[in-house]
Every structure is written in structure tokens, then in C-alpha cells.
Amino acid sequence: MPNSVADADSLMRIAPVLPVLVLDEIRGAQEMARTLVASGLCAIEVALRTPNSLAILREMAAVEGAIVGAGTVTDLRGLDAALEAGAGFVVSPGLTESLCKAVLDRGVAYLPGVATASDIMRGLDLGLNRFKFFPAEASGGIEALLALSGPFSEVRFCPTGGITIDNAKNWLALDCVLCVGGTWIVPRNHAGLAQIRHAADAAVKLKR
16 A cells, blocks of 8 residues: 555654644645645644545645545544545544454554543454544543553553644653644644644654
């Protein structure tokens, strides 16, 4: 599979921030992807939340150096549509056995969302130990993740939801965090590529 990543751990180590894009317009998608890749944010999550999201994913996946994944995948139909559009990895807001097995059977890097110890244990039973902590701030923030990570020393997380350039460094300072998911890199009301480039350049410089 072109522009794919081997596993969730490799995905989470590409950059400190995994940009999460919720986009409406297909026009300019490739230029946006090139801007992110040029800044060092090569892994890009396109959330499947808008009518044009699959077309946007397809456009971005054609950009050299871009590893474009599908986010907000919640069922097998969405999974197959995302893979047909060229998704190089899959992210979901939660974790179900059926979706997890389907993603793994297709040989794609998978980052499911967890928010409780039971979620994590279910994922471990399915052979996973890399997760998206979602929604990060609404689920109790750093204090909650530290409490959850205690019993699961082998697990690593990508906190997503409520993460900003101002608090990202606090999350990345945690040993259990490999990267964070960020919608602030490309807000829906962004002012253009210059703004995106500035945000991406700042994100790449975050320490972890």
C-alpha cells in the first residue's frame, strides 16, 4: 500500500503532533498536504465527518511523502470506503472488537480511541497497546491519563480532543504519550496556507 505506515507505534513516532483535519472543500487539498509534509508533519488524519472527506483523503494521499489516514472510522463500511480512497492508517473514536479485527485483518496501522481502563483491557485482549486517548481533556485531562497509565506500563497514547499549542507540551512531557492529535494545525476557519505552515512549523518543534 503506497504512503502507508507499518504499525501504530511507527505512526505515533513520526512527529510530535498528528494533525486532525475536518475539511469541507476538496479544492486546495493537495497544496495543504504538501504544506504539512514540508513542515515535517507527514502523517495526516482526515476525519470522515464531512460529505467531501473521502475525496479529500484521496487527493491528499496522492501527495508524495504524505501518509494520510482516515479518522472517525466507526464501522466496516467506513473502513472499506477509507481504504478504497487510499487511507494509509485508520483512527476511530472508540474500540469495538469487530472493527478492530477487520482493520488488523486488512494489515493497516490502527489507532482506536479509549477513555477507560476497560477500553484499554479490551484493546490489549485484541493485541493492541497503542491507543488514542479520546476525548482527552473532557475525559479528565492529564490527571486521568496518568491514573490510567499506571496499571498499563506497556501502553502508549496519542491524546486527542482539547489539545492546543499551549497545552500540547504538557501532554508530550508524559512518558506514556508518544504524540498528540491536533485540530489546531488546520482549523476549519483557517486563513490560508501561511497560517497552516506557521502552525505546523511550531508543532514540529514541540519536544517529547
